[in-house]
Amino acid sequence: MRPLLAPALAALAIAGSAQAESPHAAPTVEVTISPELRQKAEQEYGVRDVERLVADLQQKTEREMQRSGVLAGGRIELTLVDATPNRPTFKQLGDTPGLSMSSFGVGGAEIEGKAVSIDGDVTPIRYRWYETDIRNASRTTTWSDAQYAINRFAVHLSLGKAYARR
Known part of the structure; x- marks a missing residue:
């Protein structure tokens, strides 16, 4: 059985690399944090929490763009400008005595x-x-509304609705 499995895996790997180089591949998505939000993360929210939002923004945007096929072969460069939590973050709870979940x-x-x-x-x-x-x-978790905004953004972008209006 092993001799049959190796050629099958090799064929999948070749097909996968050909698809990645194809002009019809999903766009690459790069996400950064604005300097203002980075400062808030370091001083108030906690860097780990904001980095999770960045990772979520990248993953959800990639997934929705892959599903829709919009901007195939292109590139999306995003900046998470601001995010506001619904409940205190772990860092805020530790920094502020008396603050509650x-x-x-x-x-x-x-x-x-x-x-x-x-x-x-x-x-x-x-x-x-x-x-x-x-x-x-x-009835929310720490980042519920920010997560909702990220989800809505990814869907709206894949539908062509999140482009800046002039």
């Missing part, structure tokens, strides 16, 4: 960047969503 507020996120097509055309991207009703925040 029962505390809650509205949260959200702001994302900017650009989409670069395979032909080199650059399209600015801007997306911002923050919860406006405190009543929706009482």
Whole structure:
């Protein structure tokens, strides 16, 4: 059985590398953190929490762009400009005596960047969503609204709805 398995795996590897080099491959997604949010992460939220949001933004954007086929072979460069938690982060709880996980507020996120097509055309991207009703925040986790904003952004981008409006 092993001799049959090796050629099959080799064929899959070749097909996978050919697909990655194809102009129809999903766009590459690069995500950075704005200097302001990085400072908030270091001083207030905790770097680990914000880095998880960055990883989530990259993964969800890649997945949705792969599903839709939009911007095949292109590149997406994003910056997580701001994110606000619904509940205190681990660092905030440690830094502020008396703060409780029962505390809650509205949260959200702001994302900017650009989409670069395979032909080199650059399209600015801007997306911002923050919860406006405190009543929706009482049954949330630490980053619920920021996660919701990231999910909405990824879907809207894959549908062509998150491009910056002039």
